[in-house]
Amino acid sequence: MGFIKPHAVLVPFPAQGHINPMMQLAQKLVEDGFIVTFVNTDFNHARIFQANNMAKSGLSTDEVEICHNIRLVSISDGLAPQDSRTDFAKLTNSMENCMGHSFHKLIEEINEKEQHNVTCLIVDINVACWSLDIAKQYHIPSAAICPASAATYATFYNIPNLVSAGLLPSNGVFKEQKMVDYSLPSMPPIHCTRFAWMVGSEEDQEILFHYTLRNIESVRDIESVICNTFLDLEATILNSFPEQDLVCPVGPLIPSQFFNGNISQSNTGLIATGFWAEELQCLEWLDKQSPESVIYVSFGSLVILNERQFEEFALGLEATQRPFLWVVRNDLLDGTTTVFPSGFTERIKDRGCLVSWAPQLSVLSHPSIACFVTHCGWNSTLESISMGVPMICWPYFADQFLNCSYIAEVWKIGLVLKANNNGIMDKLEIETAVERVLSDEDGVEIRKRVRKLKKSGRDAVKEGGSSSINYKSFLNATKNS
Ligand code: UDX
Numbered sequence: 001m002g003f004i005k006p007h008a009v010l011v012p013f014p015a016q017g018h019i020n021p022m023m024q025l026a027q028k029l030v031e032d033g034f035i036v037t038f039v040n041t042d043f044n045h046a047r048i049f050q051a052n053n054m055a056k057s058g059l060s061t062d063e064v065e066i067c068h069n070i071r072l073v074s075i076s077d078g079l080a081p082q083d084s085r086t087d088f089a090k091l092t093n094s095m096e097n098c099m100g101h102s103f104h105k106l107i108e109e110i111n112e113k114e115q116h117n118v119t120c121l122i123v124d125i126n127v128a129c130w131s132l133d134i135a136k137q138y139h140i141p142s143a144a145i146c147p148a149s150a151a152t153y154a155t156f157y158n159i160p161n162l163v164s165a166g167l168l169p170s171n172g173v174f175k176e177q178k179m180v181d182y183s184l185p186s187m188p189p190i191h192c193t194r195f196a197w198m199v200g201s202e203e204d205q206e207i208l209f210h211y212t213l214r215n216i217e218s219v220r221d222i223e224s225v226i227c228n229t230f231l232d233l234e235a236t237i238l239n240s241f242p243e244q245d246l247v248c249p250v251g252p253l254i255p256s257q258f259f260n261g262n263i264s265q266s267n268t269g270l271i272a273t274g275f276w277a278e279e280l281q282c283l284e285w286l287d288k289q290s291p292e293s294v295i296y297v298s299f300g301s302l303v304i305l306n307e308r309q310f311e312e313f314a315l316g317l318e319a320t321q322r323p324f325l326w327v328v329r330n331d332l333l334d335g336t337t338t339v340f341p342s343g344f345t346e347r348i349k350d351r352g353c354l355v356s357w358a359p360q361l362s363v364l365s366h367p368s369i370a371c372f373v374t375h376c377g378w379n380s381t382l383e384s385i386s387m388g389v390p391m392i393c394w395p396y397f398a399d400q401f402l403n404c405s406y407i408a409e410v411w412k413i414g415l416v417l418k419a420n421n422n423g424i425m426d427k428l429e430i431e432t433a434v435e436r437v438l439s440d441e442d443g444v445e446i447r448k449r450v451r452k453l454k455k456s457g458r459d460a461v462k463e464g465g466s467s468s469i470n471y472k473s474f475l476n477a478t479k480n481s
Pocket of ligand 1: 299356361380
């Protein structure tokens with residue numbers, strides 16, 4: 001009888017910052033002998049296909065489905081094409097109502113029609129409540145991945161305890177404004193409006209809080225929970241989980257090719273997952289800049305600025321008088337078009353590079369990069385640490401405030417920008433933060449600390465490193481269960 005490969009079905013939450021690390025895990029699994037079926041929503045599948053010009057490269061949707069030994073399949077998220085996918089309360093409601101059923105059908109079809117039955121499910125903790133039932137029903141071993149920090153996971157995991165201790169209201173939404181010190185080890189106190197579920201209206205926040213709770217309940221009794229982090233970065237919080245619910249750090253999941261210098265995604269053999277086309281010419285622009293001179297600015301895939309915030313930020317960048325590479329997504333502004341301050345593009349043309357989406361891993365690993373102005377999404381945070389780049393933080397929502405506190409207060413590898421009462425980041429604030437990180441005494445220490453963490457992160461994923469050992473036991477458990 002021939003050797004039958006294990007077949008993992010991977011399900012990310014349908015957002016850029018969740019699909020990227022899940023795909024990084026998929027590539028690792030394939031290298032380790034798995035067949036992977038990667039389940040996107042129809043909406044995101046089409047978007048990725050289009051953004052990455054897969055059709056132009058002569059591929060049909062079917063061929064894309066089997067490229068690089070990973071099958072990309074998709075199911076509906078239940079929303080209409082014109083509906084917003086950033087209304088998370090609506091999206092999670094719709095997913096919970098519709099996706100469980102389609103996912104069930106998908107697994108049944110694979111098992112009925114194909115040679116390779118599903119041998120394990122690996123789901124994002126943020127989709128656990130509708131995706132794991134089928135694993136129980138068919139006795140398919142399952143695991144969950146937290147694509148955010150262990151601290152974020154610890155917050156979710158401890159919700160029931162925090163509610164019982166009276167530190168969180170039972171619907172997750174505070175009646176009064178206050179700081180909450182939730183007494184978890186290493187966890188900085190957080191303002192009550194800055195928990196990860198505090199997104200949208202009060203009603204939305206409650207929906208997201210209960211959705212989070214259902215997800216956490218669903219992962220309590222599964223075989224393993226892995227996390228895209230590493231032990232040295234979050235040892236205190238990782239060690240605070242009880243024995244029966246340990247969370248295994250297996251990160252950074254960043255492909256190791258990026259640790260060896262500046263390369264672009266297009267020549268790594270990795271499957272592109274961007275919702276926007278990468279503008280690779282910015283790498284040539286970076287080649288022409290001096291070492292450690294460029295400010296890289298990106299606010300990830302979801303941040304939206306209003307016109308005043310955008311204008312003042314642009315003027316602040318200009319005022320630094322330093323070269324910069326700024327990712328201005330076509331939907332970064334809350335209006336319909338991007339309006340730069342009058343004369344801005346002309347004035348900065350010799351030292352500014354504007355793109356709508358960058359090959360971020362290649363950019364951060366480029367020797368010309370000096371610092372990263374970031375919204376503190378977990379992927380951006382971990383990518384910056386892995387490349388040893390200090391951060392200037394402007395968090396926007398969800399887990400980003402907690403990540404920001406760790407960057408500034410716990411690891412001390414970056415500074416926080418402080419907005420005025422109208423939420424505008426004064427241009428002087430930006431100029432001063434950049435100067436402090438790049439030239440002052442503060443900056444020297446910040447750079448030293450982030451480079452130390454970069455080394456720890458890379459050591460963790462090397463043969464014999466903590467994440468590598470954890471990943472191997474996860475792999476063995478997954479293969480043999
Ligand atoms: C979201 C949440 O906002 C974040 O807080 C959570 O931790 C994950 O999900 P997002 O806002 O998109 O993610 O930020 P982030 O986590 O930083 O992920 C963005 C990803 O897009 C990163 O992998 C980054 O490398 C990539 N990216 C970003 C690009 O490839 N090019 C760009 O120009 C910008």
